[in-house]
Amino acid sequence: MTATLTPPSTAVPPHSRPERESRWEYPALAVLLLSTAIAYLCNLSASGWSNSFYSAAVQAGSKSWKAFFFGSSDAANSITVDKPPASLWLMELSVRTFGLNSWTILVPEVLLGVASVALVWATVRRPFGPAAGLIAGLALAVTPVAALMFRFNNPDALLVFLMIAAAWAMTRAVEDGRTRWLVLTGVFIGFGFLTKQLQVLLVVPPLALTYLFAGPPKLGKRILQLLAAGLSMIAAAGWWLLTVELWPESSRPWIGGSQHNSIVELTLGYNGLGRLNGNERGSVIPGGGGDMPPGGGRSMWGNTGITRMFEPAQGGQIAWLIPAALVALVAGILLRGKAARTDGRRAALILWGGWLLVTGLTFSFMAGIFHQYYTVALAPAIAALVGIGAVQLWRDRHRLWVRLFAGLAVGLTTATSWMLLSRSSSFVPWLRWAVLVVGVLATIMVLLPTPRKVALIAALAAAFAGLAGPVAYSAQTISTGHEGGIPSAGPNVGRFGMFGPPPWAEGNGGPGGEGGFGGGIPGARNADGRNTNGAGRNGAQAREQGTNEAGNPMMGGPAGGLLGASRPSATVIALLENNGSDYTWVAAATGSNSAAGFQLATELPVMPVGGFNGSDPSPTLDQFKQYVADGKIHYFIGSGNRGGADGGSGFGRSGTSSEISKWVEENFTATEVDGITLYDLTAAH
Numbered sequence: 001m002t003a004t005l006t007p008p009s010t011a012v013p014p015h016s017r018p019e020r021e022s023r024w025e026y027p028a029l030a031v032l033l034l035s036t037a038i039a040y041l042c043n044l045s046a047s048g049w050s051n052s053f054y055s056a057a058v059q060a061g062s063k064s065w066k067a068f069f070f071g072s073s074d075a076a077n078s079i080t081v082d083k084p085p086a087s088l089w090l091m092e093l094s095v096r097t098f099g100l101n102s103w104t105i106l107v108p109e110v111l112l113g114v115a116s117v118a119l120v121w122a123t124v125r126r127p128f129g130p131a132a133g134l135i136a137g138l139a140l141a142v143t144p145v146a147a148l149m150f151r152f153n154n155p156d157a158l159l160v161f162l163m164i165a166a167a168w169a170m171t172r173a174v175e176d177g178r179t180r181w182l183v184l185t186g187v188f189i190g191f192g193f194l195t196k197q198l199q200v201l202l203v204v205p206p207l208a209l210t211y212l213f214a215g216p217p218k219l220g221k222r223i224l225q226l227l228a229a230g231l232s233m234i235a236a237a238g239w240w241l242l243t244v245e246l247w248p249e250s251s252r253p254w255i256g257g258s259q260h261n262s263i264v265e266l267t268l269g270y271n272g273l274g275r276l277n278g279n280e281r282g283s284v285i286p287g288g289g290g291d292m293p294p295g296g297g298r299s300m301w302g303n304t305g306i307t308r309m310f311e312p313a314q315g316g317q318i319a320w321l322i323p324a325a326l327v328a329l330v331a332g333i334l335l336r337g338k339a340a341r342t343d344g345r346r347a348a349l350i351l352w353g354g355w356l357l358v359t360g361l362t363f364s365f366m367a368g369i370f371h372q373y374y375t376v377a378l379a380p381a382i383a384a385l386v387g388i389g390a391v392q393l394w395r396d397r398h399r400l401w402v403r404l405f406a407g408l409a410v411g412l413t414t415a416t417s418w419m420l421l422s423r424s425s426s427f428v429p430w431l432r433w434a435v436l437v438v439g440v441l442a443t444i445m446v447l448l449p450t451p452r453k454v455a456l457i458a459a460l461a462a463a464f465a466g467l468a469g470p471v472a473y474s475a476q477t478i479s480t481g482h483e484g485g486i487p488s489a490g491p492n493v494g495r496f497g498m499f500g501p502p503p504w505a506e507g508n509g510g511p512g513g514e515g516g517f518g519g520g521i522p523g524a525r526n527a528d529g530r531n532t533n534g535a536g537r538n539g540a541q542a543r544e545q546g547t548n549e550a551g552n553p554m555m556g557g558p559a560g561g562l563l564g565a566s567r568p569s570a571t572v573i574a575l576l577e578n579n580g581s582d583y584t585w586v587a588a589a590t591g592s593n594s595a596a597g598f599q600l601a602t603e604l605p606v607m608p609v610g611g612f613n614g615s616d617p618s619p620t621l622d623q624f625k626q627y628v629a630d631g632k633i634h635y636f637i638g639s640g641n642r643g644g645a646d647g648g649s650g651f652g653r654s655g656t657s658s659e660i661s662k663w664v665e666e667n668f669t670a671t672e673v674d675g676i677t678l679y680d681l682t683a684a685h
Contacts (some may be wrong), residue, residue: 013603025130029121032134038118039478040110040151045102046481049600052090052565053485053612056596058105058153059394059603060475068092070244072253073592076584076605079618081592082257082270086194087155100603109157113150116161116380117141123168124384125173125461129345130392136387143379144473144489145317145372151478152487154375155196162192163203164380167351170207174347177216179225186229190236197271197650202362204233206354214347237544241267254618256592256611261618275368301370308364308374315420316490318375318382320470322360323412325382328389329353331405346383350389371486386466386510388458397455407447410462414439423493428472439465439515481496485563485593557677559594559637560615561660566597566637569674573601576635579638580604584632587678588624590614591656607633610657617656624660628681636664 049055053073057080062074063070071085072078081088090108098104117137125133140146150157166188173181185207192200208226215222244252244263256267266272302313310319329349336346359377363370393406414435421432438461445458475491482488558568567588568576576598580586589595590608595608609624610616619627627633637662668679 013247019179022130025134027135028130028134028589029118031139032121032137033118037110037114037603039141039474040113040147041107042478043481044106044110044151046103047106047151048481048483049565050102050106050483050633051485051487052092052483052596052600054081054153054155055105056592056599056606056608057085057088058091058095059100059600060083060605061088062095062100063603067253070253073595073608073611074585074599074605076607077253078585078605078607079254079592079611079616080256082266082363082612083155083196084162084194086159086191087196090158091153098332100600105150105153109150111151112157113141113159116146116150116164119161119164119168120380120387123164123171124173124348124387127348128388131532132391134387135390136383138254139321139383139386139467140379141423142467142470142474143318143320143376143383144470144477145376145475146379146486147474148317148482148489149373149376152373152482154373154487156373159192159195159200160376160380162188162195163200163355163377164205166192166203167355167380169385170351171344171348171454173211173225174216174342174344175216177221177225179228182211182225182229183232186232186234187236189266190233190238190456193233193237194240197267197285198275199374201353202359202377203355206351207359209354210347210351213350214342216342216346230658254611254616256616259617269637275370276362276366277368301368303643304365304367306364307377309360310419312423312493313372313488316423316493317372317488318378319416319420321382321386321413321466322356322378323391324466325356325385326407327405327409327412328392329356331402331409332385332388332392335396345388348384350387352381352384356385358558372488373486394455394459398449400449403449407443407460410439410446410465411443413462413466414443417465421469421472424491426490427476427493431468431472435465435468483565559589559677560597561593562591563593565593566595566676567602568601568676570584570597572673572678573597575678576604577674580634583634584627585634587635587637588633588660589637590661598637609660614657619660620656621659621663625663631682633681636661636668636679636681638665638670638679 057067057071060072060077064072064077066072066077067075068089069085070077071080071083071088073081090112091105092103094108094436117140120140121137123133124136146160149160161667166185169185169188169557172178189200189204189207192264208229211226212222215225219226241263244255249261254261255263255266257270259269268618302308305312309315309322322358329352332349333346333353336343336349339346359381363374363378366369389409393402393409396402397406417435417439421427421435442458442461442465445454446462450458476491477489529620556565558569576586580602581604585603586604586607587598588609589598590609591614592608592612595606599606607619609619610680611618624633655659664679664681667684668681671678671680
């Protein structure tokens, strides 16, 4: 009898093979996913309507299939939201099935969060094994901005899920080189485009580079396969874009966010290049707003530069594990050494590392509109690299240089956590000291060659130092409701662009704003619960009404403002609902958020004049006059923020909305009802 032995030169070391079969893996995965679902569902209704701008569109799409297709703000299809509609579709189907309330809007977002955690596990597991996948899934679940956005109704939840799905499909393509995986990757990116337009393209260069370098076929075929992926991406997004462009303008809603009723203009302008260079027509302040100081580096949307992700507004959202992810990326590449070109592990590092670098650098230097919750797009890449790095550094800890990298990762993570936790003296003040002590000890321990049991203790200590801060921030985020257009996870320790801290701030944030916008917009608020008038508002917000009504143009008063939805009383709701079905629009109001609260309370169409910012030229004054003459609009709701050059708000209200407000004031009688000015458009002077 003879035995065939694998030559030593080609044998695969046991520690480099993924553990495909582990009895503990699937029970651990079940615990992770179930825990994520329970945590994300806790206190969900405290956020009320979350972002009322999108909730109103969800309500509209649940009533009108035309509004569903276009992403209209109202069921009468006057104007769309300023994004494509894909992120609304799941929520609209939920509301059509179960009725309109906070849960039916937000539960689909929670499910996307749980699915994203599962998909990160599955994607990282394929080349690196179950432990890496589970650590990556856990890191994503406890990232504060992920705990926020997977419980919120902005487009980012679906966007992140589709980006992860594209990474999963590309991982499969690198394994076997089949064209179908490339095509599927393109489909996921295409639907990501229909979710938030050009932002999804940030992951395209890393995806393409990964396959171009590591794909199994020969170079010529790899290029053709990538072209097929590009065509599938165009097809997945293009069918909707082409339909909108070819649809007669007279029978479809105005494209919100555009100045010329064009989805192409919206894609390339306000939601495209304008985000990079700051030249956004129709923005709150066109051109990015404000003069740059000598040397540049700051605009209305905060500081730009390599440290942007670590600044107060963004740091607590995402920065906790960025140093560890970068160290893991470098160490992982070095550990792959002279592996074959098609090495799946190096390919995974190229993919996730490229995702982190391209997206992170773009966010750091973009001069246009930037909000801290955008950083959720970094969370999957950071989580994946942390999972990969933890396993790789553990398996090769017998090497001195690997222990040095591990010590660097733990030390930098400890320092980052200390810095972030120190920004709020009132938020779990003892935690930063615990992280510091445990992190320093863990750093020393991982540098030493120790027995397995001691090394395991060091690993657990390092995990505490890295995850304690994010878990605390996520827990605070989950325990606090969030409403408005610019949510922020964790305690309020940052600034929002040029607006500075609120008057009640403690340092850069304040106890009254903990868990809030993270930006110190005067009047910015979170929900602690929800009242019964259907507007998703509560007593905590009512207590801030004095600030809102004291002239804050961003949040407004009961009639709403640029970033705050209206809060109609029962009396106002009854007036709007009286014979409301006799009108195409029960009311019109300047700006989408002002209109949203009335629409959600009555479930009747309310026209948002000028779209989100009140700056879109829709409808024109002549069109509005014709609607009134035809008896299609019952009330006009005055906001006190008329816009234009001297319109009071100073935040991008357009001449068109200002003209309409002025015409209404001159020709109809104002009636004050519970702090809201109503004009009955069926009864002229």
